Amino acid sequence: MTTVVSPATPHPFEAVIQRLEQGQSMLPDSPTNLLEVVGILESYGRVLNAYEINLRYIADQQFLVLFPFFKYMNGDVTLPRLLKHWWHDRINYEFSEYCMKAMLWHGGGGLDAYLDSPEFIERANQAIAAKTAGNFIVQGFNKLSPEFLLEQVRQMCYYRALGQFWEIMSRMFLTLADRYYRGEIKSIPDVVHHVKDGLVADAATPITYTVNIKGKAYDIIPKSVGLTFLVDTAIPYVEAVFYRSLPFMGTLSYNAQAQQVPSDQGDFVYGALYADPIPAGGAGIPPTLLAKDMIRHLPPYLLEYHKTFGRGESDLSVKAIQSFQKSMFCVTSAAILGLAPHPWDTADPAERATNRKHFEAWVDRLVESGSRLSRVQD
Known part of the structure; x- marks a missing residue:
C-alpha cells in the first residue's frame, strides 16, 4: 500500500519569508512604497540630526544639572528662541527622551551590563564627587540616597549613547536620499541593502562618554570598555523602540488594579512596528511628536x-506615521538580514535551512504579537 504524504502547510506569511530569503524586505517592493520610504527616511534623517545634537548637548553640558530648565535650547538661550519654544514652534525633543527612557528601562546589550558593573560605579562616583564638590546640600542628599545621582549618571550615558547611535543613522538615511536622487536607489531591496551595509560598516564604531567637570575630563564610558555601535546600541534600540517601547500615557491606565499594562516587561508591544497610526496622531502620544517633526522636513515630492x-x-500626521512604519519594516529587515547566521545568498542547503528558521522566528514574533506586518502588505 502506498502512503500519501500531504505537503507541509505553507507559512501564512510565506511571501514575506521568501522575500527575506532573497535578501529583500518584509515590505513589498513597489514604486509607491519606495517613494514613501525614501522620502520619510530623508525627513527622519534631518529630525534625527536635531535629536542627536540635543541628546549629546544634554549629556555633555547638563551633566547632573538636577533642574535643567533650558536643556532643549542647546546652549542658545535667547528671548526669540524662548518665545518660539513656548509657542511650540520647535523640534519636539521630548520624543527623543521617550526613546532614551525606553532603552534605559528595557536594557539589553553591553551598555546595560556595563552600567551595573563595579568599574562604572567607581567612575561615576568620581564624576559625582567632582560635580557636587562644595555643594553640601546635594552631597548630603547623595549620602541619604546614594543610588539617586548614580541613576542620573546612568541616564546621562543613555543620552550620550543614543545620540551617537542616531548620529550614524541620520547620516545613513541622508546618504540614502542622496543616492535616490542620483538614481542609485531604485527599489525597496536597494533601501534594505543600503541600511544593512551601513550597519555593518559602522558595527565596530566605539560608544564612549567623557564629561568635563571644572576643566578635568572624566571617562564615564572609556573606549577600553569595548562598547560598539551595532551590538550595544543598534540591537538594543530595535528591541526597545521598534518592538517593546512604553505604553502611551492617556491611552492605557498605569494603575496596577486596572491591569491594562502587561505585568511582564517582555510582553510590551508598543513599539514603532505596532503603533496604530490613528491614535498615534492624537495629542499627547509620543509618536505624534515625531510625526509633527517629520512633517516639518518632508521632501516636496512626498508632501505632494x-x-x-x-x-x-489635514491628516498628514497619520500619513507620516504610516510611511514611517513602512520604513521601519525596511530597517528591521536590514537588521534581520544582518543578524542571519549565514549570508542570505548562500548556496549551501543546510545554511539556507538555518537562515529559514531565523527568518521564520522573527516573522512569527511579529505576527503573534500583533504588529502591523499584515497591514503593510497591502
Missing part, C-alpha cells in the same frame, strides 16, 4: 503625494 489621497494635508 500625501496630498493626493485621504484628507489632503
